[in-house]
Amino acid sequence: MPRTVIRGGLVITAAEEMHADVLIEGEQVVALAATGSDVADGWTADRVIDATGQYVIPGGVDAHTHMQLPFGGTEASDTFETGTRAAAFGGTTTIVDFAVQSVGSSLRAGLDAWHAKAAGVCAIDYAFHMILGDVNESSLKEMDLLVGEGVTSFKLFMAYPGVFYSDDGQILRAMQRGADNGGLIMMHAENGIAIDVLVEQALAAGKTDPRYHGEVRRELLEAEATHRAIKLAQVAGSPLYVVHVSAASAVAELARARDEGLPVFGETCPQYLYLSTDNLAEPGFEGAKYVCSTPLRPREHQAALWRGLRTNDLQVVSTDHCPFCFTGQKDLGRGDFSKIPNGLPGVENRMDLLHQAVLDGHLTRRRWIEIACATPARMFGLYPRKGTVTPGADADLVVYDPTAVQTVSAATHHMNVDYSAYEGRQLTGRARTVLSRGTVVVDGDAYLGRAGHGRYQQRSTCQYL
Numbered sequence: 341m342p343r344t345v346i347r348g349g350l351v352i353t354a355a356e357e358m359h360a361d362v363l364i365e366g367e368q369v370v371a372l373a374a375t376g377s378d379v380a381d382g383w384t385a386d387r388v389i390d391a392t393g394q395y396v397i398p399g400g401v402d403a404h405t406h407m408q409l410p411f412g413g414t415e416a417s418d419t420f421e422t423g424t425r426a427a428a429f430g431g432t433t434t435i436v437d438f439a440v441q442s443v444g445s446s447l448r449a450g451l452d453a454w455h456a457k458a459a460g461v462c463a464i465d466y467a468f469h470m471i472l473g474d475v476n477e478s479s480l481k482e483m484d485l486l487v488g489e490g491v492t493s494f495k496l497f498m499a500y501p502g503v504f505y506s507d508d509g510q511i512l513r514a515m516q517r518g519a520d521n522g523g524l525i526m527m528h529a530e531n532g533i534a535i536d537v538l539v540e541q542a543l544a545a546g547k548t549d550p551r552y553h554g555e556v557r558r559e560l561l562e563a564e565a566t567h568r569a570i571k572l573a574q575v576a577g578s579p580l581y582v583v584h585v586s587a588a589s590a591v592a593e594l595a596r597a598r599d600e601g602l603p604v605f606g607e608t609c610p611q612y613l614y615l616s617t618d619n620l621a622e623p624g625f626e627g628a629k630y631v632c633s634t635p636l637r638p639r640e641h642q643a644a645l646w647r648g649l650r651t652n653d654l655q656v657v658s659t660d661h662c663p664f665c666f667t668g669q670k671d672l673g674r675g676d677f678s679k680i681p682n683g684l685p686g687v688e689n690r691m692d693l694l695h696q697a698v699l700d701g702h703l704t705r706r707r708w709i710e711i712a713c714a715t716p717a718r719m720f721g722l723y724p725r726k727g728t729v730t731p732g733a734d735a736d737l738v739v740y741d742p743t744a745v746q747t748v749s750a751a752t753h754h755m756n757v758d759y760s761a762y763e764g765r766q767l768t769g770r771a772r773t774v775l776s777r778g779t780v781v782v783d784g785d786a787y788l789g790r791a792g793h794g795r796y797q798q799r800s801t802c803q804y805l
């Protein structure tokens with residue numbers, strides 16, 4: 341088996357930081373030893389990667405992406421091929437995407453369709469959550485089978501009536517089933533029934549600009565849905581993972597429940613940490629670039645999100661990567677904000693935006709790795725194969741240059757979308773060399789990977805309880 345040694349870097353995991361050399365055999369890490377020690381110096385290898393002055397971190401685990409998602413009359417613009425390649429450039433080596441069960445169809449059919457999209461084209465490893473779009477007797481039974489096949493998390497929507505929406509009875513039944521079979525329920529917590537009333541009223545009043553997307557999706561309706569989801573999970577005796585938390589009051593609901601000892605978890609995304617309703621209000625139709633749900637909130641909410649990440653009331657930062665081009669896709673909502681496809685690109689930017697947060701004093705280095713690599717891997721049953729640097733783990737590793745300065749731009753990013761939500765932003769830190777299961781897939785600006793290197797990952801049940 342080919343042997344690679346990464347020499348001289350500062351290895352950072354969620355638990356520790358150490359100056360160590362990392363020995364890789366084939367696809368796995370087999371040993372770590374202190375840099376300069378006799379053990380490390382005695383290692384011979386086919387390839388030596390010099391990481392002097394660099395960090396050596398586990399590859400990022402992005403637990404929330406939507407490649408090629410059909411939505412709002414169009415389809416997310418990154419394929420599994422382009423999206424996973426972009427992820428690799430950004431230092432992410434595993435994604436967990438969402439297969440969709442549509443109304444009237446089975447979980448199996450949805451999962452098969454997503455396998456067909458991803459098979460043979462991914463640059464990095466991938467796994468699936470399942471969106472429950474039609475909770476009924478047969479789909480509840482199918483949940484058990486999927487858990488057995490390594491699809492161990494199920495997303496429900498309190499938003500989007502007529503599309504993905506589940507009512508409280510359906511939610512309770514799915515949670516009860518999850519409590520039995522070990523499946524983790526993920527929730528899009530916004531009161532979609534109430535939001536649709538406010539959408540209708542806003543449009544009738546001639547309020548059609550993108551910024552009204554943020555106004556009708558009221559913070560109170562995120563907090564209310566978060567509270568209701570927590571109570572339903574409590575009744576069902578199931579854990580709960582709330583996706584893309586954006587409102588301070590929703591964080592407060594999670595914190596209160598956790599203080600009561602309930603197994604509830606929350607994820608936020610870089611867009612809520614760095615962008616705000618100021619972006620939605622950008623002149624012309626520019627605000628459409630920032631339309632996603634839950635929506636961006638006023639800037640004041642960001643402090644509560646950072647605090648939640650520090651206090652572990654929020655455990656994970658994922659991207660909810662769901663790109664739509666400004667020209668030809670976001671366009672669909674000119675004159676009617678409710679027709680703007682919901683979603684932002686970000687899979688390539690997450691690790692760097694969070695490293696910037698380390699430099700800005702929001703997070704420690706280890707917490708950066710915890711929320712971006714280790715906890716998503718544990719939450720979704722991929723640990724310690726993914727999310728850390730340890731003997732036996734997959735050699736998904738990033739040699740990260742903490743001093744490289746970059747300016748984020750659509751002109752240079754690798755995502756298949758014609759704008760960047762972070763255009764012009766200067767960030768310090770960047771992935772230099774990225775390995776996926778021992779293979780160098782990115783080296784500087786060069787892509788050395790291949791479509792189909794990425795392998796489907798069966799997951800165990802949640803390891804974070």
Ligand SMILES: [Zn+2]
Binds near residue numbers: 404406660662
């Ligand atoms: Zn999503």
